[in-house]
Amino acid sequence: MTTDAEVTFRLEGGAGKIVTVEAPAMILTGGVSDAYHPPGAPSSAFLTTKDQFSVDSWCLPLSKPPRPLSVPKAAPTLAGIPIAASAPLTHWAPSTQKVTIPSGGQKVAGGFVSQKSAIQAVGGELITWGNSSQGGTRPNEAQNKQFAYAHMGESAGVAITIQGELIAWGNSSNGGTLPTNTKEKKFAYAHMGGWAGVAITTQGELIAWGNSSYGGTLPTNTNKDRQFAYTHMGHSAGVAITTQGELIAWGDPNNGGTLPTNTNKDRQFAYAHMGYHAGVAITTQGELIAWGDSSYGGTLPTNTNNKDRQFAYTHMGRDAGVAITTQGELITWGNSSNGGTRPNEAQNKKFAYAHMGGNAGAAITTEGELITWGNSSKGGTLPTNTNKDRQFAYTHMSGWAGVAITTQGELITWGNSDNGGTLPTNTNKDRQFAYTHMSDNAGVAVTTQGELIAWGNSVNEGSLLPNNVKEKKYAYAHMGEHAGVALTLP
Structure with missing residues (x-):
């Protein structure tokens, strides 16, 4: 720049x-x-x-x-x-x-x-594709509207127009149908999980909908004397942070829906993320906490928060979690076979970013090196010479494969070839990529010229894009478990 x-x-x-x-x-x-x-x-x-x-x-x-x-x-x-x-x-x-x-x-x-x-990823047309009953069919109410944001969950999608209107579509039992009281509100942010969705209004009110046992119903008096600043919906539970730094969770109590006793005592929280079985959060003082199923990321290793560490970033996957300290140290925990054990090659390196998928993790060092670990057949092992003559800027893991973008805009994938681990021939020819996302079945990416591509399992996911896609330029895309969503450039 x-x-x-x-x-x-x-x-x-x-x-x-x-x-x-x-x-x-x-x-x-x-x-x-x-x-x-x-x-x-x-x-x-x-x-x-x-x-x-x-x-x-x-x-x-x-x-x-x-x-x-x-x-x-x-x-x-x-x-x-x-x-x-x-x-x-x-x-x-x-x-x-x-x-x-x-x-x-x-x-x-x-x-x-x-x-x-x-770039203003604001005012774009909403495009969907994939399984029609699981989010692949654009709702009629999206016609002739401009959207600022969209997100696809496991079987439903959610989007916000530039006027702050919230819409949802897909499987009605799992988040595809909004509560009736949302029509009169304006929204700033939303996120769709496995069974439910969550959103924050411009006034800081928290709204949830979908399967009531798995995050679709908030605890009583959630919004009383509170304004919310952040939220995230996992597979079966949700988490949110108020403007005062209070952390709340709800949903399946066995998979992150219940916080440990005294979680908020003498703490303010800055960030949280909910995974499949557990949640993780960072306080404003850099302390890391986790909760949920102890076998799959709900319990941190002993001495995680020793006096020499402050945490700056964390992410919870399906079976394990990953975090980075302010000094660039990478730590992992959870199921040892599916990403919970830090690889030996992470020793003595400083990390800038990491992401935990369903069975493996990936991270980028401050020098741009990409490393992976976990289940080798599901993204835990990189192709030979992946880091030769490359520096990486971004990576994302799904349950079966991984995807990354180099600093030169090259897109690479690895893992199970049927579920996104293999790119189409000539994907990188005459292209530079700016953004990518992968689900358990397929991946999607946007080039620096606004071209949209998808790949992977077309039966379950709909990696085959609509016919009119090539006529448009895109600012953003997101892949769910069975369908994808994208926003065009204004």
């Missing part, structure tokens, strides 16, 4: 304030990071620098900003903006640019977006 750019934010406690920050800096525009979605991110950019914490309007301020880690020097770009799918609590991308945050801006679903930024 060689030219100046202006990015607009709403500053918490000081809307309209002008802040100038010197590089190094990282810009994330809505939709590029699936690993960590700050509430409001789908409709607002966000920036973090080496010396101060994010000024994103929906992020909780940390009492002590964590020390950031460097990421590879180059990164894929989309319309000139570097894309780094790393956690806002942690990472920054070296640059020579000064970024000015001006007052004003366009209000979208409770956040603000830049009027001058090169």
Whole structure:
């Protein structure tokens, strides 16, 4: 990035304030990071620098900003903006640019977006494909509307228009049908899980729907005297953080729906993620906690939070969890065969990003090296010479395979070939990729020119895109278990 750019934010406690920050800096525009979605991110950019914490309007301020880690020097770009799918609590991308945050801006679903930024993943058409009963058919109410955000769960999808309207579709029992009281509200963020969905209104109210036993029903008085800033829905339970840093969980009590006693005592939380059987969270002081099924990530190793560690990032997979400290140390826990045991090659390396899938994990070092571990037939083993002459900027794991993007925009996959582990011939010919996501059955990716591609199991997932896809350019895409969703560029 060689030219100046202006990015607009709403500053918490000081809307309209002008802040100038010197590089190094990282810009994330809505939709590029699936690993960590700050509430409001789908409709607002966000920036973090080496010396101060994010000024994103929906992020909780940390009492002590964590020390950031460097990421590879180059990164894929989309319309000139570097894309780094790393956690806002942690990472920054070296640059020579000064970024000015001006007052004003366009209000979208409770956040603000830049009027001058090169990318605005706002105002796009909603496109779906795949199994028609599991989210693959676009709802009629999406016609002639512009969308700021979309997310596909296991059997249903959810999206937010630029006016803040929330819509859902797919399997009605598992999140495809919204409660009747959502029509009069405006929404800032939503997430679809395995059996249910969750969303936050622009006023900070938390809403859940879907299967009541697996996250679709909130505890009584959840919204009493609370405003929510962040939420995430896992396979059968949900988690959320209030603007005061309180952590709550609900859903299946055996798989993360119940927090340990005194979880919130003397703590404020900055981030949380719910997996298949367990949840994980980081406090504003960098403490890591986990809960849920102890065999599959619900219990941390002894001395995880020793005095020499502060955690900056974490992710919970199906059977195990992964986290990175502010010093770049990688730790894993959970089922040892499916990602819970840290690989020997992770010793003495510093990490910038990691992602845990269903049976294996992947991580990128601060030098851009990609490593994997876990079940070798389901993504735990990389192809030979994967790191030769490459630096990686992003990776994502599913239950059967993995996908990654190099700093030069090359897309690579590995793992089970029937479920996304093998790319179509000539995928990388004359293309650079900016974003990718993978489900248990298939993967999807967007090039720097806005081209959308999908691959994998076409029977279960619908990796075959609609015929009219090639006529459009895309800003974002997300793959669910049986269907995919994408937003076009405005």
